[in-house]
Amino acid sequence: MLHSLSYVTDHPGFCGTIKNSPCDFVVTEIEVSEPLLRDTRVESLQKTGEAPLEQNGPKKPRTESCGPGAEGCCGGAASPLERDPGHAGGDSSASPDKNQPGREPELKCGLEEGGILDALLGKPVSEQLHKFARDLKDEWDLGNNANACAREFSLGPVLDKKNRADLHSTIRQEFPFLVTVTTDNEMTVKGNADYRELCQLVTEKETSDFFKFLDAKLENSTFSFEPDGDKEHRKIVHHFINRRFGKLLETKSFTVTDVSDQPNTSIMVRFREKRWPRKRSAGGFQEKQDLYTAFTLQKENLETLEAISFLAAELGVLPSDFSYTGIKDKKAITYQPMVVKKVTPERLKEIGSKMEKKGMRIHNIHSACQHLRLGQLKGNHFDIVVRDLTLHSHDSSADLKERISEAMENVETKGFVNYYGPQRFGQGQNVQTDQIGLALLNEKMVKAVKLFFTPEDTDDPVNNAKRYFLQTEDAKGALVMLPEFKVREKMLLRALHRYGVNHEGCTKGWLNIPHSMRIFYVHAYCSKIWNEAASYRLKIYGSKVVEGDLVFSEENDENVSLSDKVHVVTAPEESANKYSINQVVLPMVGHSIKYPSNKVGQWYHERLSKDELQMCKFRVSPLQLNIPGCYRLILKNVQNLSYFLEGSEKGTAIEDNHLNESKISLHISFDLDSSCYATVCLREIMKCDF
Structure with missing residues (x-):
């Protein structure tokens, strides 16, 4: 599936084999807002006395950076549910510090917010920001709202995207009465008019805590205002929140006991779900929580x-x-x-x-307290062993150690083409997943079922059952032959037995398997098109950013739709070399994306026509599939790359420049962002297709 696709680097590379055994390819997911899984795993194994499956070769110790926004440092960041409930996103009505207005929330890594701002901005700019914030509050306290609204403070250009994100978050947490705006990499700070308006309705501490809760956006978290016996006043607060944040939040009044043990009423706020649960009790939002x-x-x-x-x-x-x-x-x-x-x-x-x-x-x-979502991860850590190292046949006189060093340095500096890896498509299978996805998009339900049941060239119970079904269309007989763990196949066959192997029966069969599995095949097809588009884009334009290319806007506003964040490069921007190839994205096909307005956009339309999808709306209503599409960077970088060479005797590192190629193994360790493939990164390093 990766054969003949492009490379971004030009070093010769080398040959070797990967995945000789499972322990040669170890993948550890890096969680969001939790300690890294490898830490969790070690802690778990220490408690249970279990040992991890054996891995070959010595491992280099890894250290995690502890800087602004770093996760998993200083003992690991607490999960959202373990934090102080009075901290942004917690239920303030349950906070033990409700009567301690001077107490500030606990901060990551034990750093004070001022220290983080000093690190991100430099002390002079950080001090100017603090002065601006104090002066703005003084204007508000004096009632000079017009002067306060006119005030702005520029932090100057902040080129690094991660630093901008850290600044947005840190400033909003320390100064919830400020908002940050980014225009062409320049960050500007000004007063938050919504904060000022809410301050007229409730105390400033409640306002501050509310905006910290709003900024944290922790799923399933709630915020409660102080008890308020004035029904008309509560109505005004309800209206304000619904008017300003109604798409994001919902409010409810409920009875509480105040400090005098008297019944009173408070307003609770929570993040809006897609729809209300069907059953609600009088005392809360949901009668019964899922386990x-x-x-x-x-x-x-x-x-x-x-x-x-x-x-x-x-x-x-x-x-x-x-x-x-x-x-x-x-x-x-x-x-x-x-x-x-x-x-x-x-x-x-x-x-x-x-x-x-x-x-x-x-x-x-x-x-x-909640499920996980696809894509809800920082990335993955890989520990990989490449065995049987040799030089490419056209490069046999070179030095292997130099070739490896050159390859590592090149990829670490320049990155790799962000292709979807072969496992996305069912590597080595007679029928690949993208073929099934195309049949589903074309609503060819019977064809999709028969592709799904196409057997491999092996004699085992699963493939024998598939072979039998294709020959006889006897769904009941195939069901008996299948092992119990083949849940997808059994779900599909039960529906086919009941409804028949026709268009209607196959449609009901696909509906009988989980939505995540149905859409997996469609996403595989979309991934294949993206891979081909990336190769075409690099072939005709190379690394130059040209008019009509798509780049992501740097505006850090979550209320802006995804397509509005994508900018079409203009002719003057091309002439000025305003953007780099590292900022260029290509669309994953779907119904809510825009295409490049150059030759690449035309290529997409021609390619979809070839698969009879020119009129496809990317909504397969009979299967309840909705494919809006998204955008993916053409190039990606590898992080925390390290490696060493090992001889035939375990643990023996190679130092000399004259290696016995047949006995050399390469141990590589690196991190990749979510949705990046290690096999694709290795392909760029080695110049080999896997």
């Missing part, structure tokens, strides 16, 4: 969806009751967080020994 259990899944030589099928069958729940943030490699040892609904931690612990026989281990089991 969630979180855990870390360690799997070996298993697909993520296959592992979920095993777990679901053993626990007596549906595969759709499991949530996760991404699909992990099959031919690897992988660690990833998961959450399962309707299963207690005790029940999950009971099946641990059975799952080990399937190549899985379950660590760090604990209660949770």
Whole structure:
């Protein structure tokens, strides 16, 4: 699937084999707002006395940076639910510090906010910002609202995107009465008119706490204003919040007991869900909360969806009751967080020994309050061994060690083309997942079913059952032949047995498997088109940013739609070399994206026409599939790259420049952002297709 795709670097590379065994390819997911999983795993193993599956070769110690916005540092950042409930996003009505208005929230890594601002802005600008904030508040206190509204303070150009994000967050937390705006990399600070208006209705402490809660945006968190017996006043507060934040928040009045043990009424605010739960009790938002259990899944030589099928069958729940943030490699040892609904931690612990026989281990089991979402991760850490190193045949007189060093330096500096990896498409299978996705988009339901049941060239129960079904269309007979853990196949066959192997029956069959699995195939097709588009873009324009290219706007405003954040490069911007190739994005096809207005956009239309999708709305209503599309950077960078060479005797590093190629292994360690593929990064390093 990656054959003939482009490279961004020009070094010769080298040859080698990957995934000789699962322990040669170890993937550890980096969580959002939680300690890194490798820390969690070690803690879990120490408690249980278990040992991780054996890994080959010595590992270099890794250290995590502890800077502004760093996660998992200084013992690990607390999860949102473990933080002080009075801190932004917590239920302030439950805070033990309600009567201590002078107390400031606890900060990451023990740093004071002022220290973070000093680090990000430099002390002189940080001091000017503090003075601006004090002067603005003085104007407000004196009633000079007009003067206050006219005040602005420029922080100057902040080129690094992460620094801008850290500044936005830090300033809003320390000065909730300020707002930050970015225009062409320049950050400006001014007074928050909404903050000022709410201050006229409630105390300043409540206003400050409310805006910190709003900025934190922690799912399932609530905020409560002080008890208020004045119904008309509560109505005004309700109206203000609904008018200014109604798309994001919803409010409810409920009865509380005040400090005099008298019944009173308070306003509770929470983030709006897609829809209200059907049942609500008088005393709260939801009569019964779902039961969630979180855990870390360690799997070996298993697909993520296959592992979920095993777990679901053993626990007596549906595969759709499991949530996760991404699909992990099959031919690897992988660690990833998961959450399962309707299963207690005790029940999950009971099946641990059975799952080990399937190549899985379950660590760090604990209660949770919500599911996970696809893409809800920072990225992945990889520990990879490349064996049987040799030079390319056209480069046989070169020095292998120099070639490896050159390749590592090149990719670390220039990055790699951000292709979707071969595992996205079902590497090595007779029918790849993108073919099924195309059939679903064309609403060719019977064809999609037959592609799904196309067997591999092996003689085993699963492929024998698939072979039998295609030959006979006997869904009931194929059901009997399939092993229990093949949950997807069984769900589909049950519907086909009931409704028949025709268009209607196959449609109902696809509806019988979880939505996440149905849309997986469509996303595979969209990924294939993106890969081809990236190669075409690099082939005709190279690394130059040209008129009609798409780049992401730097505006850090979450209320702006995704397409509005995408900017079309103009002719003057091309002439001025305003943007770099690292900022260029290409669309993943869907119904809500814009295409480049140059030759690449024309290529998309021609390519979709070739697959009979020129009129496709990317909504497959019969299957309840909605594909809005998104944007993906053409190039990506690798982080925390380190490597060493090892000889045939375990643990022996290679120092000399004359290597015995057949006995050399390369150990590589690096981090990649979410949705990036290690096999694609290795392809760029080695100049090999896998």
